[in-house]
Amino acid sequence: MIYSHTCFQGLCAVLAGAALSHADEPAVSISDFGVDKVMSGPVVSINDQYKGVVKIEMDSLTPDYATPWNTGRYQGGIGTGFLIGENAFMTNAHVVSNAERIYISMYGDSRKIPARVKFIAHDADLALLEADDPRPFKGIRPFEFSKNLPHLEDEVRVIGYPIGGNRLSVTRGVVSRIDFTTYAHPRNTEHLTIQVDAAINPGNSGGPVLMGNKVIGVAFQGLNNANNTGYVIPTPVIRHFLEDIKDGVYDGYVDMGIQAAPILNPAMRKAFGLPDDEKGVLIGKVLKGSSADGVLRNGDLLMKVDGYDVDSSAMIELDGQKISMKELIERCFKDDRLPLDIIRDGKPMKVEMVMKPSPSRDLLMAEYDKMPRYVVFGGLVFQPIQRNVLAAADISMLDVALDIRNYQEDGGCVDHEDMVIITKVLDDEVNARLSGSISNSIVEKINGVKVKGLTHAYELLYPENMPEYVVIELKNGERPLVFEGKAMETANKRISKTYNIPKNARLDSAIPGRQPGRNTTPAR
Numbered sequence: 001m002i003y004s005h006t007c008f009q010g011l012c013a014v015l016a017g018a019a020l021s022h023a024d025e026p027a028v029s030i031s032d033f034g035v036d037k038v039m040s041g042p043v044v045s046i047n048d049q050y051k052g053v054v055k056i057e058m059d060s061l062t063p064d065y066a067t068p069w070n071t072g073r074y075q076g077g078i079g080t081g082f083l084i085g086e087n088a089f090m091t092n093a094h095v096v097s098n099a100e101r102i103y104i105s106m107y108g109d110s111r112k113i114p115a116r117v118k119f120i121a122h123d124a125d126l127a128l129l130e131a132d133d134p135r136p137f138k139g140i141r142p143f144e145f146s147k148n149l150p151h152l153e154d155e156v157r158v159i160g161y162p163i164g165g166n167r168l169s170v171t172r173g174v175v176s177r178i179d180f181t182t183y184a185h186p187r188n189t190e191h192l193t194i195q196v197d198a199a200i201n202p203g204n205s206g207g208p209v210l211m212g213n214k215v216i217g218v219a220f221q222g223l224n225n226a227n228n229t230g231y232v233i234p235t236p237v238i239r240h241f242l243e244d245i246k247d248g249v250y251d252g253y254v255d256m257g258i259q260a261a262p263i264l265n266p267a268m269r270k271a272f273g274l275p276d277d278e279k280g281v282l283i284g285k286v287l288k289g290s291s292a293d294g295v296l297r298n299g300d301l302l303m304k305v306d307g308y309d310v311d312s313s314a315m316i317e318l319d320g321q322k323i324s325m326k327e328l329i330e331r332c333f334k335d336d337r338l339p340l341d342i343i344r345d346g347k348p349m350k351v352e353m354v355m356k357p358s359p360s361r362d363l364l365m366a367e368y369d370k371m372p373r374y375v376v377f378g379g380l381v382f383q384p385i386q387r388n389v390l391a392a393a394d395i396s397m398l399d400v401a402l403d404i405r406n407y408q409e410d411g412g413c414v415d416h417e418d419m420v421i422i423t424k425v426l427d428d429e430v431n432a433r434l435s436g437s438i439s440n441s442i443v444e445k446i447n448g449v450k451v452k453g454l455t456h457a458y459e460l461l462y463p464e465n466m467p468e469y470v471v472i473e474l475k476n477g478e479r480p481l482v483f484e485g486k487a488m489e490t491a492n493k494r495i496s497k498t499y500n501i502p503k504n505a506r507l508d509s510a511i512p513g514r515q516p517g518r519n520t521t522p523a524r
Contacts, residue, residue, distance in 0.1 A: 051140045052083035055105040055161045060098040065392035068372035069501045080160035080207030083142045087134035091206030093127045094185040097368040119245045125185040126241045146214040150175045158198045160207030173198025184221045188364040200230030251334040254355040257290020262312045278312045288411030289359040304341035360413035370509040377461040379426040384418035393423040417453025430491035442475040
C-alpha cells in the first residue's frame with residue numbers, strides 16, 4: 001500500500017526501520033549564481049577542486065524539550081562543506097542545525113572564517129552557507145555537479161574531514177544501490193539515496209562524493225549495523241533544494257496526500273471495469289487539507305500522473321526505467337499543477353491538483369532551529385505533540401499513533417494548530433490530590449471548550465478574568481482535573497519560583513533573527 005510521507009503506515013515504517021545515524025552526531029543572493037550556474041561549470045583539476053572543500057566547525061545550542069523553559073545544552077561539532085558558487089558552500093542540515101557559531105576553514109589553510117547559514121532544508125538534510133569574508137575563496141572554482149545519476153558498480157570518492165582530522169581524507173568505493181531511504185535527520189522522510197560501500201564517518205557529513213571530477217552527491221549518513229556502508233544525497237534531491245530556494249524561501253517537499261492500494265485481483269479489476277493490463281491504483285483515502293483534497297475522492301481509480309501510466313503497484317516508467325510514483329512527485333514544487341487521469345464511477349476524467357506540502361508534515365519530523373513551546377499551569381506542563389517532545393518525555397509514538405492518524409486523516413491538522421499533551425506534573429500542593437493518570441494525556445477541553453492548540457490552551461488557562469473553577473478534560477480520562485480559580489495565581493508564582501521557570505509559557509518557537517528555511521542569524 002502506498003501512503004503519503006506523513007501518514008500512519010509511514011509512521012510505523014519509520015519506527016520499525018533500520019537504525020540510521022548521521023555521519024557526525026552568502027554575501028550574494030542565490031539568484032546571483034542560480035541553479036543552472038551551480039549545476040554546471042568548467043572542468044577543473046582534482047587539486048583545484050580540493051581547495052573548494054572546507055572544514056566546518058560549529059557550536060550549537062540544543063534545546064531542552066524535557067524542561068523547555070531551560071536554555072538547553074551547548075556542544076560542538078565538525079563536518080565538511082564544498083564550494084558550489086560564489087560564496088556558497090553546500091553541506092548537510094544536520095551539520096549546522098541549532099548553530100550558534102559556524103567557522104569554515106579552507107583546505108590547506110589554518111584560518112577559521114566565520115560563516116552563517118543562508119538556506120537550510122531539514123527535510124532534505126541540506127544547507128547552504130556563506131562566509132562573512134569571502135575574499136580568501138576568490139579564484140577557487142566551484143564544484144561541478146553531474147547531470148546524471150551514477151550506475152551500479154560505478155566507482156566514487158568520498159572527500160571530507162572524518163573524525164575531526166585537520167587534513168582531508170579520501171575514501172573510495174562503488175555504488176551498490178540506488179533507492180528510497182529514510183533520512184535520519186528529519187526522521188520521518190524518505191528521499192532518493194545512493195548507497196556506496198565507502199565508509200562515511202563522523203566529520204564526512206556534507207562532503208562531496210565524486211565520480212571522476214563531478215559531484216554525484218553529498219555524504220550524509222551511515223548504517224549502524226553494517227560495515228563500509230554509506231549513504232549519499234544524490235543530485236535530483238540537491239537540484240530540488242536549489243530550485244526551491246530561487247525565490248529566497250525554502251518551501252519544502254510537496255505531497256499528494258493519498259493512500260493508494262494496488263488492483264491486482266482479477267475479480268476486482270473486472271468489477272471496476274478495468275482490462276487485465278495491470279494498470280491503475282485505487283484511491284482508498286484522501287487526507288484532509290492535502291493537495292488531493294477536493295480533487296480526488298475515495299474510490300477513484302488513478303490511471304495516469306502527468307501523462308505517465310500508473311501501474312497497479314503505483315510505479316511509472318520514466319526515462320526507460322520503472323520508478324515509484326513518489327519519485328515523480330518529489331520533482332514537483334509548491335503551487336505546481338499536476339494533471340491526473342482518473343476513473344470515477346466508471347467514467348474517465350481529467351483533473352488537476354495544485355501541489356502543496358502536507359499540512360501535518362512537521363508533526364512527525366524532528367525539529368531544529370526552534371525553541372520548544374510550552375505552557376505551565378498548576379504544575380502541569382502542556383506541550384504540543386511533536387517528535388522532539390515525545391522523545392524527551394519518553395512517550396512511545398506507538399502510544400499516540402492512532403491519535404496522530406486520526407488527526408492527519410480527519411482534518412484535525414487543518415482545524416487545529418496542534419494536539420496538546422500533558423508531558424509532566426511538577427509536584428505542588430495545588431495538584432497533590434488530583435486523581436487518575438495525568439502525564440502523557442492528550443488535552444481535549446478546557447472549561448468545556450475544545451482545545452485547538454497550545455496557544456488556545458494558554459488563552460483558556462490564563463483568561464483575563466479567571467473563572468471560579470478551571471476544568472481540564474483529558475482524552476480517555478477517568479474524570480476531569482479541577483482547579484480552584486482564585487488559588488491559581490499564587491500557585492503558579494510558587495511553582496515558577498520552586499522550579500526556576502522564568503515564564504509560564506513560550507508560544508512562539510521562532511529564534512530571533514531566523515526565518516523558516518532561511519537562517520540569517522549572524523555567526524557570533
